[in-house]
Amino acid sequence: xxxxxxxxxxxxxxxxxxxxxxxxxxxxxxxxxxxxxxxxxxxxxxxxxxxxxxxxxxxxxxxxxxxxxxxxxxxxxxxxxxxxxxxxxxxxxxxxxxxxxxxxxxxxxxxxxxxxxxxxxxxxxxxxxxxxxxxxxxxxxxxxxxxxxxxxxxxxxxxxxxxxxxxxxxxxxxxxxxxxxxxxxxxxxxxxxxxxxxxxxxxxxxxxxxxxxxxxxxxxxxxxxxxxxxxxxxxxxxxxxxxxxxxxxxxxxxxxxxxxxxxxxxxxxxxxxxxxxxxxxxxxxxxxxxxxxxxxxxxxxxxxxxxxxxxxxxxxxxxxxxxxxxxxxxxxxxxxxxxxxxxxxxxxxxxxxxxxxxxxxxxxxxxxxxxxxxxxxxxxxxxxxxxxxxxxxxxxxxxxxxxxxxxxxxxxxxxxxxxxxxxxxxxxxxxxxxxxxxxxxxxxxxxxxxx
Amino acid sequence: xxxxxxxxxxxxxxxxxxxxxxxxxxxxxxxxxxxxxxxxxxxxxxxxxxxxxxxxxxxxxxxxxxxxxxxxxxxxxxxxxxxxxxxxxxxxxxxxxxxxxxxxxxxxxxxxxxxxxxxxxxxxxxxxxxxxxxxxxxxxxxxxxxxxxxxxxxxxxxxxxxxxxxxxxxxxxxxxxxxxxxxxxxxxxxxxxxxxxxxxxxxxxxxxxxxxxxxxxxxxxxxxxxxxxxxxxxxxxxxxxxxxxxxxxxxxxxxxxxxxxxxxxxxxxxxxxxxxxxxxxxxxxxxxxxxxxxxxxxxxxxxxxxxxxxxxxxxxxxxxxxxxxxxxxxxxxxxxxxxxxxxxxxxxxxxxxxxxxxxxxxxxxxxxxxxxxxxxxxxxxxxxxxxxxxxxxxxxxxxxxxxxxxxxxxxxxxxxxxxxxxxxxxxxxxxxxxxxxxxxxxxxxxxxxxxxxxxxxxxxxxxxxxxxxxxxxxxxxxxxxxxxxxxxxxxxxxxxxxxxxxxxxxxxxxxxxxxxxxxxxxxx
Numbered sequence: 001x002x003x004x005x006x007x008x009x010x011x012x013x014x015x016x017x018x019x020x021x022x023x024x025x026x027x028x029x030x031x032x033x034x035x036x037x038x039x040x041x042x043x044x045x046x047x048x049x050x051x052x053x054x055x056x057x058x059x060x061x062x063x064x065x066x067x068x069x070x071x072x073x074x075x076x077x078x079x080x081x082x083x084x085x086x087x088x089x090x091x092x093x094x095x096x097x098x099x100x101x102x103x104x105x106x107x108x109x110x111x112x113x114x115x116x117x118x119x120x121x122x123x124x125x126x127x128x129x130x131x132x133x134x135x136x137x138x139x140x141x142x143x144x145x146x147x148x149x150x151x152x153x154x155x156x157x158x159x160x161x162x163x164x165x166x167x168x169x170x171x172x173x174x175x176x177x178x179x180x181x182x183x184x185x186x187x188x189x190x191x192x193x194x195x196x197x198x199x200x201x202x203x204x205x206x207x208x209x210x211x212x213x214x215x216x217x218x219x220x221x222x223x224x225x226x227x228x229x230x231x232x233x234x235x236x237x238x239x240x241x242x243x244x245x246x247x248x249x250x251x252x253x254x255x256x257x258x259x260x261x262x263x264x265x266x267x268x269x270x271x272x273x274x275x276x277x278x279x280x281x282x283x284x285x286x287x288x289x290x291x292x293x294x295x296x297x298x299x300x301x302x303x304x305x306x307x308x309x310x311x312x313x314x315x316x317x318x319x320x321x322x323x324x325x326x327x328x329x330x331x332x333x334x335x336x337x338x339x340x341x342x343x344x345x346x347x348x349x350x351x352x353x354x355x356x357x358x359x360x361x362x363x364x365x366x367x368x369x370x371x372x373x374x375x376x377x378x379x380x381x382x383x384x385x386x387x388x389x390x391x392x393x394x395x396x397x398x399x400x401x402x403x404x405x406x407x408x409x410x411x412x413x414x415x416x417x418x419x420x421x422x423x424x425x426x427x428x429x430x431x432x433x434x435x436x437x438x439x440x441x442x443x444x445x446x447x448x449x450x451x
Numbered sequence: 452x453x454x455x456x457x458x459x460x461x462x463x464x465x466x467x468x469x470x471x472x473x474x475x476x477x478x479x480x481x482x483x484x485x486x487x488x489x490x491x492x493x494x495x496x497x498x499x500x501x502x503x504x505x506x507x508x509x510x511x512x513x514x515x516x517x518x519x520x521x522x523x524x525x526x527x528x529x530x531x532x533x534x535x536x537x538x539x540x541x542x543x544x545x546x547x548x549x550x551x552x553x554x555x556x557x558x559x560x561x562x563x564x565x566x567x568x569x570x571x572x573x574x575x576x577x578x579x580x581x582x583x584x585x586x587x588x589x590x591x592x593x594x595x596x597x598x599x600x601x602x603x604x605x606x607x608x609x610x611x612x613x614x615x616x617x618x619x620x621x622x623x624x625x626x627x628x629x630x631x632x633x634x635x636x637x638x639x640x641x642x643x644x645x646x647x648x649x650x651x652x653x654x655x656x657x658x659x660x661x662x663x664x665x666x667x668x669x670x671x672x673x674x675x676x677x678x679x680x681x682x683x684x685x686x687x688x689x690x691x692x693x694x695x696x697x698x699x700x701x702x703x704x705x706x707x708x709x710x711x712x713x714x715x716x717x718x719x720x721x722x723x724x725x726x727x728x729x730x731x732x733x734x735x736x737x738x739x740x741x742x743x744x745x746x747x748x749x750x751x752x753x754x755x756x757x758x759x760x761x762x763x764x765x766x767x768x769x770x771x772x773x774x775x776x777x778x779x780x781x782x783x784x785x786x787x788x789x790x791x792x793x794x795x796x797x798x799x800x801x802x803x804x805x806x807x808x809x810x811x812x813x814x815x816x817x818x819x820x821x822x823x824x825x826x827x828x829x830x831x832x833x834x835x836x837x838x839x840x841x842x843x844x845x846x847x848x849x850x851x852x853x854x855x856x857x858x859x860x861x862x863x864x865x866x867x868x869x870x871x872x873x874x875x876x877x878x879x880x881x882x883x884x885x886x887x888x889x890x891x892x893x894x895x896x897x898x899x900x901x902x903x904x905x906x907x908x909x910x911x912x913x914x915x916x917x918x919x920x921x922x923x924x925x926x927x928x929x930x931x932x933x934x935x936x937x938x939x940x941x942x943x944x945x946x947x948x949x950x951x952x953x954x955x956x957x958x959x960x961x962x963x964x965x966x967x968x969x970x971x972x973x974x975x
Contacts (some may be wrong), residue, residue, distance in 0.1 A: 001823035003559050004830050005908035014833055014909060018840045023829045025834050027730055029853045031698040032734040040729055042598045045820025048530070048563050054817065055810070059572025061587030063580050073801060080496065082532060087754075090546025091539035094560050097756035099946075100886050102877070102940040106753035116957040120521035126956045132613035135801040152906035164799040170774075170797035174627065174658040217515045237732065246508055248517045268568075269588040270578035271613070271804025273757035284954065290756065293616045295950035297942040298935075307950040316652070318661040324654035325616040326746075330754025333535075335912050338483055340531050344523040345580070346496045352500055352508055359505035377512045398581070406579050430502040 001045070041395025067432035068403040069361070070212070073134070073161045073239045073383050074273070077350075078427055079264045080341045083334050092333060097326070099254045099304045102297075106287045107329060108304035111292040116337045121339075121347075122256040123242070124248030124278035128289040130332040131324065134259025136165040136209060137275030139171035140288045140322055142256045144277070145205035146177060147286045148254075149322070153178045153202045155232070158191045159212035161410040168207075177204075188216035188373030188383075189368065196226055207231040210250060211243050214373055214421065215353055215358075218283045224252035230379075241335075242425075245342075245351030256281040264338030265331055274331040285311065288322035333355030350426060354380040357424040357433075364437035365422065370443045381423045383408065383415070388443050390420040397439050404436065464889065465874040466929035469921030473548065473914045474883030476939050482537040486958050489524035502839060504785070522960070536610075543885050543940055549907050549915060551838075551879075553857045553888040553900030554647070554695060556725045556747035561818055564750065564811035574811060578802040582787050588806065589786035592778050595813045596762075599743060602824070603721075603766035604734025609773045609802040615722065617799065618742030618761025619653040621774060624796040625740060625765060626687045627657055628772040632794060637686035637715075643672060643871050646698065650689045650720060659686060666894050670696045670850045672706055679712050686755040687740075687778075692733070697848055697902070698891070699859035707737025715966035716740060724748040724903065726832060729825030740765040744925050745805075749812035760808035774799050830905035831856045836900055839844040845923040846878035849895050855905075865926040870933045874896045876920050878936035882918035902962035907912070 011016065011023070020026060027035065041263050068076070087093060091106060098111075099106030111129045119128035131137040140156045154172065156165060158181050165181075172179050174444045182198050185191040190208055194250065201208065206227040210218035221237060227234040236250040250256055261273040279287060285308070295309035299326040311321045342350055358380035362371055365384050390407040397404040405420030424433065511514055530782040543550075544591060544850070550557035568574065573791060573899070576588050596608045612618040621638065630637045640654035643664045651661040662680055667673035670956070677961060688710055693699045700706060707717050719733050719741035725748045727733070732739050745751045745760035765773070775795040788803070832855050839848070839858040845861035862872040876886030888900035926933050937943060 001650065001819060001826050003561060004823075004826060004905055005911075006830060010909045011709075011830075011833060014837045018833075018836045020836075022835060026720065026829075026832050026853065026855075028561075029855070031704070031736075033699060034703075034731045036729060036731055036735075039821035040824060041601050042728065042821055042824075043817055045823050046639040046817040051563050051814050051817050052567060055570055055573065056589075057568035057815070058587035058591050060571040062572040062576050062600065063584035064572055066584065068580065070579050072579055074578060076575065078499075082495075082528060086532065086535045088565065089536065089539045091544045092535075092566075093752045093754060095542045095755045096552060096555060096557055096753050096885065100543070100876070100880065101945050102937050102942055103541075103543035103885065104755070105878055105941060106542035108540075109482075109538055110535070112753075112956075112958070115962070117523065120523055127501040130619060132758075133801060136613065136799070137646055161801070163798060166681075166798040170624070170799055172626065173569060173797075173941075174656070175657065185563070195739045211655040215842060217512070218944060219582075222460065226551045237470040244517070244518070246517050248515050266569075266578050266807070268574055269576040269585065269806040270804065271567045272805040272807050273799075284956075291954070291956055294955040295876035296927055297945045299943060301942055303942040303945045303951070304944050305947050305950050307947065310951070318651035320648070320652040320654040320655075320736050322618045323656045323807065324614075325621060325649050326614040326759045328521045330550070330752070333755070337531065337535060340524050340526060340534070341495045341528070342494075343489075344491075344520045345521055345523040345525065346494065346498075347523060349498055349516075350496075353501055355508060355511060356501060356503055356506045359484035359506050377515045394581075395595050396898060403577075403580055403584070403925075408618075414659050425905070426498065 004406060007360055009445050033175050044309060051209035062157045063403065066401050066403050069422045069436065070403055072406045072421055074267055075423065075425055076263045076267055077262050077425050079240060080338065082341060083264045083337045083407060086337055086409050087330060087334055092330065094097060098306060101303060105303060110333050110336055111305050111329065112294065114332045115292060117339050118258065118276050120277050121244045121249065121293045122258060122278045123251035124256050125281040127276055127283055128287055129292050130327040130329065131273040131289050132328065133271060133273040134237060134239055135167040137257040137267045137277055138164050139168045141235045141255045141277055142168060142172065142205060142207060143175060143176065144286050144288060145235060145269035148283050149204040149233060151202050151204035153200065153204060155182055155198045155203055155206045156179050157208040159184050159190065159214055161213050161236060164237065168359060183272055187375035188214045189218055189376050190223060192222065192226065195415040199227065199230040199232055201261040203230065205233040205235050207237060209237040209239060209242055211379040215378040216373055217247055217379060221252045240379060241353055242351055245347035246355060247379060258337040263335035265334055272328060272331050274328045274335050280382050286321060288324050290295055290327045353426040357426060357428050359426040361422060365440060367437065368440040380425060383419050383423060384422055385418040386420060386440065388447055389417045393440065393443060396443055397436060400435060400439055402432065402436050402439065467924050468929060469925055472917060474837055479941060480537040480539050482534060484536055484958050485524045486491045486522055488530060488534065489526055491525055493525045493527050493536050495526055495528040516569050527877045543927065547885060549903065549911050550885040551901045553886040553902040556902060556904055557753065557780045558750050558904040559906040560752040560814055563818065564814040568807050568810040586786060589778055591809055591813055593786055595809050596778065597894055598816050599764060599903060600760055602728055603741060606767040607770040608762055609777065610762045610763040611774045611800050612742065612761040612763060613800050613805050614696060614757065614759035615742060615744040615761045616653060618650040618763045619649055620656060621799045622718055622742055622763045623653055623657045623742045623808060625772040626718060627770055628768060628794065628796050630686055631674050638948050639686045640682055640686055641688045642688065645670060645894045646689060646691055646696055647720060649723060670694065670854060670894050671698065672700055674702055674705055677706065678709050681709055681715055683713055685713060685715040687716040687718045689718045692724060693723045693726045693855045696859045697854045698850065698852045699855055703736045706806040723856060724749060726828065728828045729821065730828050740769050745808050750815040751811040758805050758808060760805040760846050827905045834903040834905065834907055837912055838903055838916065842919055846899065846921050848902040857900060857902035859895055860899040861895050862899060865923065866897055868926055868930040869931045870926040872899045874933045874936060875926065878922050878933045879918060880937040882916060883913060929967025
């Protein structure tokens with residue numbers, strides 16, 4: 001086996017030095033009746049070229065050469081080449097969690113830079129060194145708010161990503177955190193009157209997403225004022241991190257849960273991504289996840305360490321703030337490099353391009369459909385309603401090798417069968433947008449004829 | 452830079468100072484924080500030309516428009532490459548040498564895994580693209596699932612959990628759902644005192660009381676004590692097997708019987724699965740539910756602390772409770788995601804899991820095949836026992852039972868001279884290795900836990916043996932040298948107490964050390 005650095009004679013000599021005759025003498029602690037005496041029934045050993053060939057086959061069995069308008073919590077942006085060339089350095093790729101800071105300053109300093117950038121982008125005072133991804137990050141944020149306030153319930157906007165809400169339900173059930181959901185108003189933003197009614201004396205936090213699942217930018221300041229007036233914290237979940245280049249940061253929030261996938265991380269059929277929690281400094285002791293702090297070595301030189309681990313499970317065991325152990329260090333490094341490449345100006349320009357593309361897409365699709373939730377600003381996603389039904393529309397689009405917007409009927413039956421969620425990023429080409437619009441126009445014509 | 456022989460000169464002549472054979476010191480580059488290198492107006496990007504009309508952001512966004520991005524850095528591409536390359540050279544890594552970290556399974560990460568995960572049709576697959584256009588991704592998941600089910604001897608699996616602790620959370624949720632379906636969630640989870648900290652933390656997150664099971668004198672499950680503790684209110688035992696001292700629980704079937712007799716379940720923490728693959732199967736020895744760590748046993752890279760991946764495998768009785776969706780085979784042979792799972796614990800994560808790690812783990816399994824996986828386990832166990840044989844006279848071996856993939860020594864002999872396990876771990880850094888696992892498991896005072904994995908050659912093992920023996924001699928003859936280690940690194944011991952007392956968790960604008968103002972810090 002090509003990964004194993006031993007010759008047969010190495011093995012024999014080592015067995016002799018241990019003082020046993022055969023390798024199976026080292027497995028005698030496993031009761032005989034449980035020892036496997038046959039080969040595992042798995043694919044045979046493959047040569048490297050066969051492995052590549054096999055995965056090429058898998059890749060070809062996926063969509064190829066399709067234009068796509070899917071977003072909905074995960075976004076295709078350009079990934080500068082330097083990201084991959086840097087993260088494939090073995091010193092980053094194959095290093096362990098930085099528990100020995102003297103030989104892990106590379107990872108530690110990069111994570112400290114990550115924490116700083118996340119603070120700058122979100123308007124929060126502190127950030128952790130990343131979480132699994134956005135949905136579990138939001139669930140952890142709610143549990144954190146419960147610990148901070150001593151209250152027990154959470155109010156969640158219906159415009160938070162539906163799968164995020166499912167994940168939160170899974171976590172909340174066993175923490176016995178009652179959840180209530182608040183509807184959206186006609187402009188797509190959270191319904192403020194319903195929100196006011198939903199917050200009680202037991203509400204630890206209000207969770208909203210901005211831009212929300214429909215792409216609408218929430219009035220964070222107004223929601224914060226309402227939540228705070230009733231003694232609840234505000235958690236803002238952000239699924240499209242690129243929006244932070246041009247949309248005001250949610251400074252009024254108490255906790256921000258960010259999904260940073262957009263910062264240079266591949267779609268990869270759903271993961272790995274990069275969640276991160278940022279918050280006001282006063283909540284530091286209740287923050288879950290790893291934190292990197294600055295300190296000095298015995299000679300007074302600046303260095304970085306994992307810190308405040310007394311919150312964590314390996315010290316506190318069942319009394320820990322969370323059971324979370326790993327972060328997403330390598331993915332956080334990718335986002336850090338991405339943010340360094342675009343920097344202060346590039347983030348703004350990039351976000352503006354996203355805005356421009358989505359505005360064009362909206363304008364061409366609006367010719368043969370209705371754009372829902374007008375009246376509030378949006379970033380690069382919007383809901384389109386077509387009379388023919390979203391499923392029929394997407395079938396027609398697929399014939400032209402276009403993957404249309406995500407149908408919303410199952411998650412939002414109240415929107416009817418015609419609603420779908422469309423997204424354009426800086427990667428979306430005008431010709432594909434025009435082609436999609438042409439299919440919609442044909443569909444409209446066909447329906448007119450049919451009538 | 453300090454040197455290897457940074458000991459008081461007078462004493463140096465008389466006291467033993469070891470000679471590292473694996474490393475020499477060399478120059479490495481200084482580098483400030485990225486923010487300290489930034490200058491307004493520098494760029495490392497150029498966007499594609501906009502092919503749609505430009506917009507007026509102020510008009511579209513109104514008061515929601517952002518006008519200031521704070522201290523985000525501005526640099527050119529060469530500076531970015533140098534910055535992160537310099538940082539990278541300050542890290543130790545598997546690619547540089549052995550990590551003797553026990554329970555962490557730091558093995559070689561095959562590069563073909565990285566190559567296939569970057570194939571465009573795989574890397575750019577959107578999780579919501581129509582299932583008919585995602586058959587390749589679903590085939591990868593199904594093939595991996597089938598292989599992991601066969602390897603563990605279980606009946607069903609979910610790949611959704613994002614890491615080991617997340618897998619534990621998922622597994623215990625399923626335990627809870629199982630008991631609830633039978634009318635009573637039960638109240639407590641039993642966790643041995645030798646367990647990883649994530650085990651009790653997980654039980655608490657799922658709303659269970661944690662009952663600590665004291666290990667017996669051999670560091671193993673105390674059967675009498677277990678029998679006394681298990682009652683109709685016990686939901687499960689969370690057991691690591693082989694245990695955290697690297698020893699197989701030979702009474703595993705009795706443990707399972709004690710639990711099952713009271714309707715409780717056996718959860719296995721799969722952290723140490725690298726000792727078992729191809730040699731025995733948890734499903735065959737009574738385990739009801741377990742998690743795997745793809746970033747340990749199945750070689751997906753640690754990346755400095757993640758991403759991980761923590762699939763959960765279970766017996767048929769727990770299958771209805773798996774998180775949704777699951778991958779199913781349709782009548783026409785195509786694959787689909789099934790959401791119709793009324794008894795499911797729900798979702799534990801958005802989408803389907805850390806898919807990129809599935810790709811890498813499957814590539815690893817294919818590179819090995821059944822013969823390679825068995826040889827891998829055998830070599831891992833061979834390496835641990837070789838180290839045990841070579842080091843047992845230098846360090847105290849608190850437990851005498853046969854070791855599988857890792858061996859736990861203690862600092863008892865060296866502590867007499869005031870040298871602790873942590874000190875020797877730090878000194879090992881000077882010899883060109885990462886430290887072993889320090890002070891864990893908690894059942895051994897002054898634990899030194901060593902897991903070489905199969906990835907180490909005999910030469911590398913001999914270098915470790917040589918280093919540890921020299922350190923043992925230093926501990927006897929020159930304890931201060933060990934107590935103040937490491938001496939050869941960029942930075943020496945860091946003040947962790949100060950870091951925790953007055954946390955500085957982000958850069959705030961002043962360069963404190965490193966390059967002085969006025970020195971040519973920038974590239975131009």
